[in-house]
Amino acid sequence: SQQGEEDPQALSIQEGENATMNCSYKTSINNLQWYRQNSGRGLVHLILIRSNEREKHSGRLRVTLDTSKKSSSLLITASRAADTASYFCALRGVGNNRKLIWGLGTSLAVNP
Amino acid sequence: DAGITQSPRHKVTETGTPVTLRCHQTENHRYMYWYRQDPGHGLRLIHYSYGVKDTDKGEVSDGYSVSRSKTEDFLLTLESATSSQTSVYFCAISESTGSEETQYFGPGTRLLVL
Secondary structure (H helix, E strand, O other): OOOOEEEOOEEEEEOOOOEEEEEEOOOOEEEEEEEEEOOOOOEEEEEEEEOOOOEEEEOOEEEEEEOOOOEEEEEEOOOOHHHOEEEEEEEEEOOOOOOEEEOOOEEEEEEO | OOOEEEEOOEEEEOOOOOEEEEEEEOOOOOEEEEEEEEOOOEEEEEEEEEEOOEEEEOOOOOOEEEEEEEOOEEEEEEOOOOHHHOEEEEEEEEOOEOEOOOOEEOOOEEEEEO
16 A cells, blocks of 8 residues: 555543654655644645655644655644644655645544 | 535435535635545545546546536536435646646535435
């Protein structure tokens, strides 16, 4: 399967702690994107990292990409209850393929 | 859910009936997508459109058809609904920026086929 595989499937932490979730994949990629989905809502784009980038930051988010290991991680620092959501990685393959390949997601619960 | 609406938001229907879901955007984006989201499967692409009257199949297109007669509207039709089509359906749009395209999602439609 070309699908991104995320781990852990579920993560529960306390407010203020950091949350790390991982995405592994099998295909060659042009970029990798992370999205958040709050319960009952659509997905929201968080950050994109290109295949030639190793690390990217956006606010409290830090994404790393290791193309040799075909893996990416999303770190949320100083988590808040409002970060409670599911997080999905999505892969953009090389070439003209318009389709994103989606992971199954990590469900994050941040407890107050 | 910037500029994307889906209707209906919830629907209960019976096996064998046709169902049409509507996605409407006010962003004038060229690309539109229909996904279904199911536990254990994540997001799966049903069909997508790259312009008015230009559509293509995704990975789970059997039993679904689409139409796009205007830039702002993308319709998904279940020709004869089955229980396996019970799911949450998401519409997404994007404005092509090449490989760095990101997608914007609607709020979803929950469909229950009895």
